[in-house]
Amino acid sequence: MISKFEYTTLAPTEDIQQLGSILEQCFLMATGDSETYINRVGSENFRVIYRDKQVAGGLGIISMGQWWGGQRVPMAGIAAVGIAPEYRGGGAAIALVKHTLQELHTQEVPISVLYPATQRLYRKAGYEQAGSYCIWEIPTETIQVREQTLPLQSVDVSNHQIFHDLYHQQAKLIHGYLDRNQVIWQALIQPDGQETVYGYLIGNKEKPQGYIIVSQHSTKDGAILKVRDWVILTATAAQTFWSFVASHRSQIEKVRWKSSVIDSLTLLLPEQTAKIHSHDRWMLRVIDVVKALEMRGYPPGIQAELHLAVQDDLLVANNGKFILSVANGRGEVTKGGKGEFQLDIKELAPLYTSLFTPQHLQLVGKLNATETALSAATQIFAGDSPWMTNFF
Template sequence: MTPKFEYSQVVKEDIQQLGNILEQCFLMSPGESEIFFNRIGLENFRVIRAGEQVAGGLATIPMAQWWGGERVPMAGIAAVGIGPEHRGSGAALVMMQHAVKELYAKGVPISTLYPATQRLYRKAGYEQGGISSTWEVPTQSILVKEQPLPVIAVRADHEIFYELYQQHARLNNGFLDRHQGIWQGIFKPHEKEAIYTYLIGRAEQPQGYIIFSQHQDQDGSFIRVRDWAVLTTAAAQSFWSFLGLHRSQIKNVRWKGSATESLTLLLPEQTAKQKATSYWMLRVVDVVKALEKRGYPLGIQAELHLEIQDDLLAENNGRFILSVANGRGEVTSGGKGEMKLDIRGLAPLYTGLFTPQQLQLAGQLDATETARFAATQIFAGASPWMADFF
């Protein structure tokens, strides 16, 4: 490590300097960083110092992520900012390397982030792990008339939304077990903004929900779905029927979905389009814990012999055997090393973003045909995506 940098927790004297850096990096209004500190918790922020100066900082948000129907503890990295006078000095990479080592020491299996630049995070062992897509559909084209369930306006009671979200999240690879700060962001309106909260289904047995706000831009009026969950076909039909009823005043509906959005199957025509897509990145921090804590397809019994290289965390280096049965995995040391990959290549394999064949073509792994076949079975599942940004 470069000796001129020091990585540490935030102390009281750092708050002003770190706040100024983050406000400049993320185009915040003066003082806005305080809201961010309060929402995430100052104890989750770290700084990198160059001598006496705070050169930059980041936040590690304690959460979890759903993989194969199991909740895997995860640290979300957010607010990575370096003061302009310290950029190009290597401070960002040193800070990320220290953060990853700290997460390993705490026993955190995986970490995810949204990159402003992939190159920095790849150097710290992160790779593309999943997708976040924004979709848009004209309300006039929704044309789903049947609404099998009532849609009921309710107050923003976190508890019922949290329970429904968790049921929805368990079924979607990559979904967060959200930090309280992310929930606050969903329910807290911006200035001059109203948020509308509805349950889909009877109040005593809801089958989904929709939380949205209404906006105007150069393309006209639109609904922004801030959060949603549908647990049944009836809920999905009611979701669309309800949104379609806004057609007299609202031109478009925007929502977050996967790259292959199954909700659009209920629409009569291909009028829903992806407006924006971004890839988030994942790092396997602890190979053994990450592989053992995720879920796997039921009915699969297979063995995968891995040989992994991690330039930052020596504990992840070496040969491992992943044995999968009854939806769970067990890792032991040793084996034949039939699939060779570095820690970056393990990320999109772990998430199922790309198949082993695709990863081999991209130079991310080198494996025998037997190992590729086993890995294809083991990591099969729905395409990973995330509704949240942090």
């Protein structure tokens, strides 16, 4: 199926225009928006697939990192996968994704993450559910947190570097958080239409304890304050976060923010009036088994050994038996072993990210393991439920 298509980088202006037209049709963009998006990501970071010398579709690759167990793992974010209508259903999409994975493997990229429009396509390429993207909502009048314990400093969001160090302090502690590419930061502060994006440092400007980036929206259900991004590093910063959003109650009916499925910020609320507005799952693909397992962090104090047997029909270097030895929060992988923990490459994703426990995965037939191997894997991959705040 792959041989029917030609895979290459995006270069000629005419091809950029063709891909832009495809993306605008696929993602309901306004005319010209695709050019802005392609320029933001960088045309050199797009890949296209041709059929009979015509652009059949393309995608963007955003190079960044992701935090796992307190360690940064290099990651390729896959974005804007679009196929022209006349080429859909003919294998163009899976060919494009598989070619991209093969390229990333030669570049020794450990993992890849994407948001799926359809899971079936990406599962064929070895991706699986791996973490959450969750938007919470609360009626402003029910927050009932009034005391502002720290000062707030208004800042210009276009200078987003002012937020980077604070974000990094929080990101490395959260399972699945991004080490953001500039593309992600630019999208974060970019206004949608006529809106204005506001930014505030929480605490003293010389030593802030967090920040909040917001925008206001009028909808048929009333005015909404959207928290585009936030960092909370202390308990007093968390208190100030809630008092700040509550101060909008005279004009704003609801507040929305992104957080984990179990949000510790809601513990400061007097009642359980905050609800999950939407919940999606992103998918991850292990591209290099050895690098992915060795670069990830593990629970400190655990010393264990897991004998894996991995099946990967696309990237043959991932096939076979591996021994993962974990001590002092780090892992080492060697070839060989007993193969007591058997799974397909896509099932390695939710195990790797701690989205599901080994017992849960075995219960639904996603792996086959001995009791000893299950026990070792449970210790090794114990962690908080993975999540991130950025959609790409």
